[in-house]
Amino acid sequence: MSFLHFIVNDILGQASILISLIAMIGLIALKKSPGQVITGTLKTLLGFLVLLAGANIIVNALNFLGEIFQKGFNMRGVVTDVGSIAGIAQQTLGRETALIMVLAFCVNILIARFTRYKYIFLTGQASLWMATVCSVIGYMGGLRGAELIVIGGVLAGLMAVCMPALAQPIVRKITGSDDIALGHFCTIGYIVQAGVAKVTGDSSKSTEDFELPQSFSFLQDTYLSMMIVMFPIYLIPAIAAGPEVVAPFADGVNYLVYAFMQSVQFVVGVYVLLSGVRLLLAEIVPAFRGIALRIVPNAVPALDCPVLFPYAPNAVIIGFISTTIGSVIGMFLFPWVGLAMILPGMLTNFFAGGTAGIFANAVGGRRGAIIGGIFHGLFITLLPALLLPLLGQYGFANVTFSDSDVISVGLLFGHILNFFY
Secondary structure, three states, rough: OOHHHHHHHOOOOOOOHHHHHHHHHHHHHHHHHHHHHHHHHHHHHHHHHHHHHHHHHHHHHHHHHHHHHHHHHHHEEEHHHHHHHHHHHOOOOOOOOHHHHHHHHHHHHHHHOOOOOOOEEEHHHHHHHHHHHHHHHHHHOOHHHHHHHHHHHHHHHHHHHHHHHHOOOOOOHOOOOOOEEOOOOOOOHHHHHHHHHHOOOOOOOOOHHOOOOOOHHHOHHHHHHHHHHHHHHHHHHHHHHHHHHHHHOOOOOHHHHHHHHHHHHHHHHHHHHHHHHHHHHHHHHHHHHHHHHHOOHOOEEOOHHHHHHHOOOHHHHHHHHHHHHHHHHHHHHHHHHHHOEEEHHHHHHHHHHHHHHHHHHHHHHHHHHHHHHHHHHHHHHHHHHHHHHHHHOOOOOOEEEEOOOHHHHHHHHHHHHHHHH
8 A cells, every 4th residue: 555655646646757757658659769768758857847946936036026016006916927827736736737738638639530620739838838727727626636637638638629720710821821730828819919900900011021120139039028028027116115125035135136136037937947848848749749640640730839930020029019018008907997917928928929910910910910919918918817816716826827728718617616616
């Protein structure tokens, strides 16, 4: 009995070890050499632990920001960051999240194999975020054990097929073919921006018909642009709160210097988190991909959003800027109607905003990309604010999910569970 407890709780109960074993099984199934299996397994383990380290850095920086916002402005300032929730969830739901992710992939393959929707969702971090929201909302809503894993896995698997199918008509317009699909759980936001762009824009005047000034080239560096925006987001509330509020955190350091360094720490956490994600997925996704594409004839790989960036690079920058403007407007607007203040998430604004800009440009040109981007910023600020009270019931403070599809699933799943449990 003690040996079984050791295997189930001490070995499989460690999400990092479980995910590594899954990667190992996939690599063995692909008939990789022993050296490749060992390398892939250990890199998967390392990547998962790096991901957790980054999440811990972000959590600490966010806790400080939430405190000074609350006391400085008497408001609740929240940064949308799924990595923080993922890090917190791994402490109690690591095994369930990993199994939901695996089951969702199996459901995805079955749907693609036996229906006309041949999309295989291969964006691993997005799959992890969807599995996280299903495990967190499901567990806090009363689901346990196999019930949580099965319901969460089926739900996540359905989303892995439905979202690429929803986006494909515009992806086809962007790429000119059906060779690839979009595997990114911000698709509802993309469709919202494309809808606004189609009504307000002019598709004959593309964002790619002119060159952006050289002075804007720094925006192409995600971390630099994020850092520049995070400086005032930390410094302004620190000034409003005053040195007395910051002093318990600063440990003798000047309060403005400490706030400045915390803004940099946030970006450091994001960098570490994404480094871990890339290291993790570089090993586990190829194993999944090889198995999936052998099982499903005529499969269409649904890939991460940067795969579309080369088709309209100017639209990426315009989408990022206009989405940020919309999110800043929403940050000040929504508290007036009783919602939390949601701070702009630069990572989401760049990747989701940039991709939404490509969608908007395809149907509404540059005017559609600008106007639609502002609406997109408002939309992706509103959704986290709506989800926050639900997460608050579950004990998550000062943090919420960012991706529109993930939030939509969380809202729907959470309210259904609240009704039945």
